[in-house]
Amino acid sequence: MLGAEAIVSKGHLLGTVVAVKKRIEKKYRVKKLDDLLRRERTKSEARLLHRAKSTGVLCPVVLEVSEFEIVMSFVSGKRPKIIGKNVRDFGVLLAKLHSADIIHGDYTPANLLQSGSKLYVIDFGLGFVSQDVEDKAVDVFTMLRAIGNNEKMNNSFLDGYKSVAKDKAEKIFGRVKQVEKRVRYAN
Ligand SMILES: Nc1ncnc2c1ncn2[C@@H]1O[C@H](COP(=O)(O)OP(=O)(O)OP(=O)(O)O)[C@@H](O)[C@H]1O
Ligand SMILES: [Mg+2]
Secondary structure (H helix, E strand, O other): OEOOOEEEEEEEEOOEEEEEEEEOOOOOOOHHHHHHHHHHHHHHHHHHHHHHHOOOOOOOOEEEEEOOEEEEEOOOOEOOOOOHHHHHHHHHHHHHHHHOOEEOOOOOHHHEEEEOOEEEEOOOOOOEEOOOHHHHHHHHHHHHHHHOOOHHHHHHHHHHHHHHHHHHHHHHHHHHHHHHHHHHHHO
16 A cells, blocks of 8 residues: 555554554655655544544554554545545534544545445544644535535535534635636646
8 A cells, every 4th residue: 555655554563463564765855854754644544533532433443653653543445435435424524623623634535444334534644633624614615626526425525514603604615616717827
């Protein structure tokens, strides 16, 4: 499992199956800066995984953290399909994360794992904590774009989000429209 930033491998720790996410060196970056970035992202990802727990969102449990590596519980699952019921849940989970001001940073189905009827959120490597409407709107926008041009699916996702975020949703959805416009003009 080789992502852009990290190598995730399956391992064992004290008799349980674990996923080991190791941030790999980027040769094109100056070493000192690269080390600093990898160290910071590793720490922040572990912190966010921990913080996400308090929202009731399922995500891997952090078992060990070292300089460039997180050992976490292995989630046996696959990327969820873009179908109505799932998509609504994508919205519910994102709104729960946002209720604790957790911005995921790369919220797409590729960073979700479905295990039976359960959905797990993974990969908080680009995440951060923020109360900002703009940051939340960008998370919403990222998933809308990943879902594609399907009004029914888009609405399911937004409905799920709104079912948790309640009256906070409107302001965020309003900002999503601005983000959409900006992205359209930039392309
Ligand atoms: N806890 C876990 N349990 C099982 N599989 C995992 C776990 N964490 C990550 N994976 C697998 O490893 C892949 C890459 O993990 P992750 O998205 O965290 O890393 P990444 O380097 O950011 O990847 P990418 O750049 O592709 O998004 C995931 O898509 C998933 O298949
Ligand atoms: Mg990923």
